[in-house]
Each structure stands twice: as structure tokens, then as C-alpha cells.
Amino acid sequence: MKLCRFDQNRLGVVFGDRVHDVTEVLEHLPPLRWPVAPGDHFIRHFAALKGSLTHAAEQREGRPVSSVSLLSPVANPSKIIAAPVNYAKHVAEARADVGINFGTDVKTIDHYGLFLKSNTSLVGPAEGVRLPEGDRRVDHEVEVVVVIGEECEGVAEKHALDVVFGYCLGLDMSVRGTEDRSWRKSYDSFTVLGPHLVTADEIPDPSDLHMSLNVNRSVRQDASTSALIFDIPRLISYASAAYRLYPGDVIMTGTPEGVGPVEPGDLIVAKGAGLGELAVRVRRRAREERAA
Numbered sequence: 001m002k003l004c005r006f007d008q009n010r011l012g013v014v015f016g017d018r019v020h021d022v023t024e025v026l027e028h029l030p031p032l033r034w035p036v037a038p039g040d041h042f043i044r045h046f047a048a049l050k051g052s053l054t055h056a057a058e059q060r061e062g063r064p065v066s067s068v069s070l071l072s073p074v075a076n077p078s079k080i081i082a083a084p085v086n087y088a089k090h091v092a093e094a095r096a097d098v099g100i101n102f103g104t105d106v107k108t109i110d111h112y113g114l115f116l117k118s119n120t121s122l123v124g125p126a127e128g129v130r131l132p133e134g135d136r137r138v139d140h141e142v143e144v145v146v147v148i149g150e151e152c153e154g155v156a157e158k159h160a161l162d163v164v165f166g167y168c169l170g171l172d173m174s175v176r177g178t179e180d181r182s183w184r185k186s187y188d189s190f191t192v193l194g195p196h197l198v199t200a201d202e203i204p205d206p207s208d209l210h211m212s213l214n215v216n217r218s219v220r221q222d223a224s225t226s227a228l229i230f231d232i233p234r235l236i237s238y239a240s241a242a243y244r245l246y247p248g249d250v251i252m253t254g255t256p257e258g259v260g261p262v263e264p265g266d267l268i269v270a271k272g273a274g275l276g277e278l279a280v281r282v283r284r285r286a287r288e289e290r291a292a
């Protein structure tokens with residue numbers, strides 16, 4: 001099943017290029033009481049809603065996906081986990097480009113571990129990426145994104161795919177510089193997820209998922225998850241050894257080679273095998289946008 005969130009927090013099921021509004025099914029979610037459990041309330045209860053979602057989607061007339069404003073398909077992750085330098089060719093380009101490494105020694109994921117991005121950096125394609133003040137270089141990073149389906153910890157690699165709810169495309173937008181990754185990659189709008197969330201049953205084997213990214217129709221990134229240094233099961237195991245994972249938690253698996261800067265007005269289009277196409281516009285820098 002392909003799930004999306006659109007317009008004013010509508011829930012949709014996507015068939016082909018049409019979205020079917022199934023928001024009414026959310027009425028069946030149990031009421032939330034303070035304190036709210038960590039994680040995404042919808043994904044936590046998805047299994048109980050699945051039949052109703054399918055039924056509602058078949059009953060409802062669809063509309064073109066292109067006619068709606070797509071928000072992040074995951075609304076409330078308890079955390080956004082991300083893998084640094086997880087493709088060998090990206091390690092090589094980072095070592096070769098002082099505009100990426102800023103004179104620092106680029107090490108590997110074994111050395112760095114994982115990092116966290118702010119939850120408030122999360123947006124959907126329709127919201128756009130907003131560049132920060134000044135003239136700092138901001139790069140695109142296309143990544144395959146894993147969304148966790150259940151509460152778990154200490155997950156063994158061989159069971160890791162069992163805890164996956166689904167997959168989507170993601171952009172890990174990054175200011176280049178020497179600050180900590182959690183600072184440089186957590187600006188508002190620096191985590192773009194979409195276009196929809198594909199449940200894991202549609203992607204039984206994520207070990208060779210092709211992805212690409214173009215800017216203004218010029219191809220910048222083109223690779224497969226087969227080139228990951230830490231593959232998806234290992235990333236889940238690695239993350240869950242440190243962090244308890246909750247439904248809706250996001251794991252950004254790392255970007256392949258081809259990262260590069262974006263400018264206001266650019267159109268970034270990411271594509272992934274079975275994951276659809278995510279198109280997002282780069283907005284003006286924060287101060288100019290406020291002044292406009």
C-alpha cells in the first residue's frame with residue numbers, strides 16, 4: 001500500500017497516479033491521552049486500520065496526485081536517525097572536495113556512528129526547502145529512507161526487516177561546514193520525505209533499490225542501495241543497539257556520490273525504484289522570504 005498525507009493533513013492511499021482520500025478512517029484511532037507515547041500514532045495502529053483503509057480507498061473517487069499538496073507521509077516520528085558517509089564513492093568525493101570536508105579528515109560510519117536530525121526539520125515535497133541566511137553552501141543528498149513499524153530494541157540483523165513499516169525517498173539537506181551534523185542538517189525544511197510511504201510488503205528486498213536525483217533536469221546522483229557500506233539490516237541493528245525504536249521512526253540510510261549545492265528557485269527531483277518521484281522546490285533564503 002502507498003500512503004500519503006496531503007493538503008490540510010488528509011490521509012491518502014495512492015493507486016497509480018491517483019490519490020484516494022481515506023481520512024475518515026482516522027476516526028477509528030484510539031484517543032490520545034497525555035503523556036502521548038513516543039512515535040507515530042497512525043503507524044502504531046496501522047495493522048488494525050488496514051482493512052478499513054483498503055475499503056475506503058476503493059469506495060472513494062481518486063484525484064490526480066499532481067493536484068494535491070504532499071506533506072511528509074510520516075507525521076510524528078519520535079526521532080530521525082541518519083547515517084553519515086555510508087557509500088564508498090561518497091566518502092571519496094567528500095575527501096576530494098574541500099567544499100565538503102572543510103579541511104577535516106573524512107572518516108567512515110564505523111568511526112562516526114549514527115546521528116540525529118531535528119524532528120522539526122521534517123517537511124513534505126509541497127513545502128519546499130528553505131535556505132538559511134547568508135551564502136553557506138547547502139547540498140542535496142538523496143537517500144532511501146526506512147520507516148520503523150514497531151517498538152523494538154536490540155534487533156538482530158537477520159530479523160531487522162521484520163520491524164520495517166515501509167520505505168520512502170528522502171532528502172538530507174546539508175549545510176557544508178565544520179559544525180556538528182545535527183546542527184548543519186537540522187534547519188527547518190532540511191528533511192524532505194515523500195512522495196508517499198510504501199509499505200514493506202511491496203518492497204520485500206531493499207538491498208538493491210535504485211535511486212536518482214536531478215536538479216533542474218540535470219542528473220546529479222544515480223546509485224543503488226547495493227553500494228551501501230552498512231546495509232539496511234545492519235543500520236537497523238546498529239540504531240536499535242543504542243536507541244529504542246518506535247513506530248514511525250525514520251532512518252535515513254546515507255547518500256551516494258554526486259552531492260552538490262542548490263540555489264533558490266532550483267527544482268530537485270528524486271526518483272526511487274518502487275518509491276515514486278519526489279519533486280521539491282528550493283525556496284528563497286530565510287530573510288528574503290520574510291521580507292517578501
Ligand code: MN
Pocket residue numbers: 082083084141143172252254255
Ligand atoms: Mn545524509
